[in-house]
Amino acid sequence: MSDLRTDALEYHASPRPGKLSVELTKPTATARDLALAYSPGVAEPVREIAKDLDNAYKYTGKGNLVAVISDGTAILGLGNLGPLASKPVMEGKGVLFKRFAGVDVFDIEVESESPQAFIDTVKRISCTFGGINLEDIKAPECFEIERALIEQCDIPVFHDDQHGTAIVTAAAMINALELADKKLEDAKIVCLGAGAAAVACMKLLVSLGATIENISMLDRKGVIHAGRDDLNEHKAIFASETDKRTLADAMKGADVFVGLSGPNLLQPAELKLMAENPVVFACSNPDPEISPELAHAARPDVIMATGRSDYPNQVNNVLCFPFIFRGALDVRASRINDEMKMAAVHAIRELAKEPVPAYITEAYGGLEMEFGREYIIPKPMDVRLIEKVPAAVAKAAIDSGVARLPYPAHYPLKSVEDCF
Numbered sequence: 382m383s384d385l386r387t388d389a390l391e392y393h394a395s396p397r398p399g400k401l402s403v404e405l406t407k408p409t410a411t412a413r414d415l416a417l418a419y420s421p422g423v424a425e426p427v428r429e430i431a432k433d434l435d436n437a438y439k440y441t442g443k444g445n446l447v448a449v450i451s452d453g454t455a456i457l458g459l460g461n462l463g464p465l466a467s468k469p470v471m472e473g474k475g476v477l478f479k480r481f482a483g484v485d486v487f488d489i490e491v492e493s494e495s496p497q498a499f500i501d502t503v504k505r506i507s508c509t510f511g512g513i514n515l516e517d518i519k520a521p522e523c524f525e526i527e528r529a530l531i532e533q534c535d536i537p538v539f540h541d542d543q544h545g546t547a548i549v550t551a552a553a554m555i556n557a558l559e560l561a562d563k564k565l566e567d568a569k570i571v572c573l574g575a576g577a578a579a580v581a582c583m584k585l586l587v588s589l590g591a592t593i594e595n596i597s598m599l600d601r602k603g604v605i606h607a608g609r610d611d612l613n614e615h616k617a618i619f620a621s622e623t624d625k626r627t628l629a630d631a632m633k634g635a636d637v638f639v640g641l642s643g644p645n646l647l648q649p650a651e652l653k654l655m656a657e658n659p660v661v662f663a664c665s666n667p668d669p670e671i672s673p674e675l676a677h678a679a680r681p682d683v684i685m686a687t688g689r690s691d692y693p694n695q696v697n698n699v700l701c702f703p704f705i706f707r708g709a710l711d712v713r714a715s716r717i718n719d720e721m722k723m724a725a726v727h728a729i730r731e732l733a734k735e736p737v738p739a740y741i742t743e744a745y746g747g748l749e750m751e752f753g754r755e756y757i758i759p760k761p762m763d764v765r766l767i768e769k770v771p772a773a774v775a776k777a778a779i780d781s782g783v784a785r786l787p788y789p790a791h792y793p794l795k796s797v798e799d800c801f
């Protein structure tokens with residue numbers, strides 16, 4: 382592990398800087414090819430698009446192109462390090478979009494002095510894209526930014542840290558609670574963090590049956606309770622009449638801990654206070670709220686997940702965003718609505734119960750996996766994700782009236798190569 386820093390820097394630097402490049406999709410070998418690709422031939426699609434803007438989907442890459450856009454104010458759990466420092470993560474999201482769902486990405490890092498400046502910038506460039514994935518924008522600004530852009534754009538705008546995270550968390554939570562023999566309706570839930578991801582995750586769990594009175598949410602100042610006068614409207618939804626003030630207060634008898642805050646914020650002593658068979662999703666990246674080693678040592682009965690690839694149960698929005706956009710783009714949805722999000726939750730959740738193919742076992746060093754405490758959610762390289770999730774999302778888009786194309790004739794997809 383001590384080599385990880387060196388290896389990661391080398392990976393990003395060599396043999397050429399970065400992780401993505403632009404590829405050509407048409408022949409360019411002859412003068413004729415160039416006359417078609419550029420002047421004079423390029424004038425023909427220009428004229429067609431000027432006549433009817435929808436022709437951009439026919440003659441350009443718009444329909445398969447997503448902008449991954451950040452202002453760098455909440456880069457993973459590293460904090461507000463500025464737009465340029467967010468670029469490796471945004472390129473990384475581009476890698477995942479392409480690798481897992483064949484979606485092309487331009488990453489865009491925006492220097493903006495205000496949410497309005499960010500909104501204006503994104504709105505002005507939005508016609509280039511088939512969809513917009515907002516990333517690593519801190520709360521509460523992210524809520525206003527996403528709302529305004531959904532209103533102003535006719536393409537899907539999706540804040541991944543809110544909804545991608547919520548969808549995957551919900552899918553894993555339903556499975557984890559089933560294994561713990563508990564019901565979401567009765568579960569006492571502690572959520573450490575009250576930002577973009579935390580608020581969206583708790584809202585989605587409530588829409589799936591969790592009881593808002595059973596949720597204790599905490600920010601840097603402790604438990605969010607009705608006596609506080611420093612809460613924004615998003616935190617205030619979770620303010621309860623309670624005497625609990627600290628994480629330890631909240632953890633007494635809790636069934637579930639969801640960490641969407643920062644590194645090493647949960648102590649073993651606090652974990653020991655939880656009810657039997659506790660479910661702990663320590664999802665802060667790159668360093669979780671508690672390491673699986675410490676958690677298992679403190680509570681042998683824990684069902685444990687992190688956001689990382691190197692432990693069992695990776696609860697990470699990578700399981701959602703490539704596939705939800707694939708489905709949304711393929712039916713040219715005008716937005717990603719609640720029905721599509723819910724369809725994604727169930728498609729991901731159900732896949733965890735299917736037998737794990739041999740190529741996944743091999744990719745994880747021969748580790749045998751089956752639905753259980755160490756396997757509550759599929760692995761990102763499971764190609765059945767591209768079969769199941771876009772199909773469910775596309776169907777939900779059609780059924781809920783936001784699709785502009787019929788169910789794709791080439792669905793269900795069997796692999797990324799099937800996309801076109």
Ligand SMILES: NC(=O)C1=CN([C@@H]2O[C@H](COP(=O)(O)OP(=O)(O)OC[C@H]3O[C@@H](n4cnc5c(N)ncnc54)[C@H](OP(=O)(O)O)[C@@H]3O)[C@@H](O)[C@H]2O)C=CC1
Binds near residue numbers: 456457458687
């Ligand atoms: N596994 C996954 O797929 C994902 C994981 N995440 C992780 O979730 C975390 C939050 O991301 P995001 O919601 O986008 O960021 P935001 O900036 O929107 O929210 C951060 C939240 O964490 C709280 N917080 C930070 N430090 C502490 C602390 N010491 N004690 C209590 N609360 C604290 C903040 O409190 P306050 O409001 O008081 O400032 C804030 O509510 C990150 O670590 C990120 O990596 C995010 C998305 C996906």
Ligand SMILES: CC(=O)C(=O)O
Binds near residue numbers: 517
């Ligand atoms: C995974 C992710 O999007 C995050 O940690 O911010």
Ligand SMILES: [Mg+2]
Binds near residue numbers: 457517542
């Ligand atoms: Mg993120």
